[in-house]
Amino acid sequence: MLNTIKLKKELKKFANPEYAKILQKFFKTGKGEYGEGDIFLGIKTPIKRKIVKDYQELSLCELQKLISDKIHDFRFSALLILIAQFKTGGEKKKKEIFKLYLKSTKYINNWDLVDISAPHIVGNFLLDKPRDVLYKLAKSKNLWERRIAIVSTFFFIRNSDFIDTLKISEILLSDDHDLIYKATGWMLREVGKKDLSAEEKFLQKHCQKMPRVALRYAIERFNKRKRKVYLKKIEFF
Numbered sequence: 717m718l719n720t721i722k723l724k725k726e727l728k729k730f731a732n733p734e735y736a737k738i739l740q741k742f743f744k745t746g747k748g749e750y751g752e753g754d755i756f757l758g759i760k761t762p763i764k765r766k767i768v769k770d771y772q773e774l775s776l777c778e779l780q781k782l783i784s785d786k787i788h789d790f791r792f793s794a795l796l797i798l799i800a801q802f803k804t805g806g807e808k809k810k811k812e813i814f815k816l817y818l819k820s821t822k823y824i825n826n827w828d829l830v831d832i833s834a835p836h837i838v839g840n841f842l843l844d845k846p847r848d849v850l851y852k853l854a855k856s857k858n859l860w861e862r863r864i865a866i867v868s869t870f871f872f873i874r875n876s877d878f879i880d881t882l883k884i885s886e887i888l889l890s891d892d893h894d895l896i897y898k899a900t901g902w903m904l905r906e907v908g909k910k911d912l913s914a915e916e917k918f919l920q921k922h923c924q925k926m927p928r929v930a931l932r933y934a935i936e937r938f939n940k941r942k943r944k945v946y947l948k949k950i951e952f953f
Contacts, residue, residue, distance in 0.1 A: 732758035757789045795833040814841040839871025901933025
């Protein structure tokens, strides 16, 4: 019988303390930093992906325990399994996973956890549904819920649907966190890959109010001359 205890034991075999130290610095786990207190075992992502393939049938009850674990690697692994189950599940299963995800946002508490999962679960589920929940998340006091709101729209962008990306980006222009600036700029850049005129229309309206980091991410693929034009317009934050 598959359970999270077996999965944890198998994952722990590949723990790398030296690599864990590097990750804890990279993901800002120090006091007062955005990932404060998070614990890494130092297991490389390809290894986690390989191991979880044998645990795709874990129940949602087991996965709920795993996603709330204090160990980052275990939460990451839980999300990998939820993504796989979402892809193969029927509408009822997808709805259950979506609900579990939203109940677990306080544990999806670093940018890698958000970025690997939000488009595949939240964005995918909401593609043909009302998206009010994204606007609620975008106005949340929780940093990670705000990042989930904008990164989830990546799935819409891939389907040439930019409306919510642009609306949520507008909401987040007044945010106060670097990780939101970067995520917003990233999503605007992705819009530009699909429809450059849609991105530029947004930038022409909002670039003078945009945080510099967000604008730099958004215009990353522009030629040097065009980047300079936009950067000259911006107010310094």
